[in-house]
Amino acid sequence: MSADCLFCKIAAGEIPARRVYEDDDIIAFHDINPSAPVHFLIVPKMHIASMAQLEEKHAALMGRIMTLVPRLALEQGSQPYPEGGFRVIINTGAHGGQEVPHLHVHVLGGAHPWKHE
Numbered sequence: 264m265s266a267d268c269l270f271c272k273i274a275a276g277e278i279p280a281r282r283v284y285e286d287d288d289i290i291a292f293h294d295i296n297p298s299a300p301v302h303f304l305i306v307p308k309m310h311i312a313s314m315a316q317l318e319e320k321h322a323a324l325m326g327r328i329m330t331l332v333p334r335l336a337l338e339q340g341s342q343p344y345p346e347g348g349f350r351v352i353i354n355t356g357a358h359g360g361q362e363v364p365h366l367h368v369h370v371l372g373g374a375h376p377w378k379h380e
């Protein structure tokens with residue numbers, strides 16, 4: 264855990280969030296300011312600042328996060344592929360539009376989520 268990191272505090276239960284999934288290594292919760300009818304974040308509990316810090320040792324963790332995406336997207340109300348589907352975004356660094364410096368995967372679903380930006 265990194266001191267004063269918002270998502271570390273959510274992962275530790277120190278700040279409340281509307282959780283959609285949790286295991287020993289991963290937590291997923293609704294975005295507080297949703298950009299689409301379905302909008303949640305999947306977050307490794309381990310503090311990794313962004314995708315820019317990923318190393319080979321993180322491959323299994325990131326693989327698990329990515330394979331959670333379709334399951335949680337459907338559970339949260341996105342419609343099945345191909346008529347439905349979802350959008351995945353990982354903002355990285357200032358140029359990538361990242362605001363919270365703890366790696367997180369945005370999952371957006373519902374009709375035309377890209378129109379809600």
Ligand code: 5GP
Binds near residue numbers: 269294296353361
């Ligand atoms: P970023 O721009 O870093 O990719 O996205 C950060 C996201 O975190 C934003 O979509 C923002 O709405 C969300 N967020 C910021 N603070 C909180 C919070 O305290 N709780 C939750 N659930 N989401 C947050």
Ligand code: ZN
Binds near residue numbers: 268310364
């Ligand atoms: Zn953190």
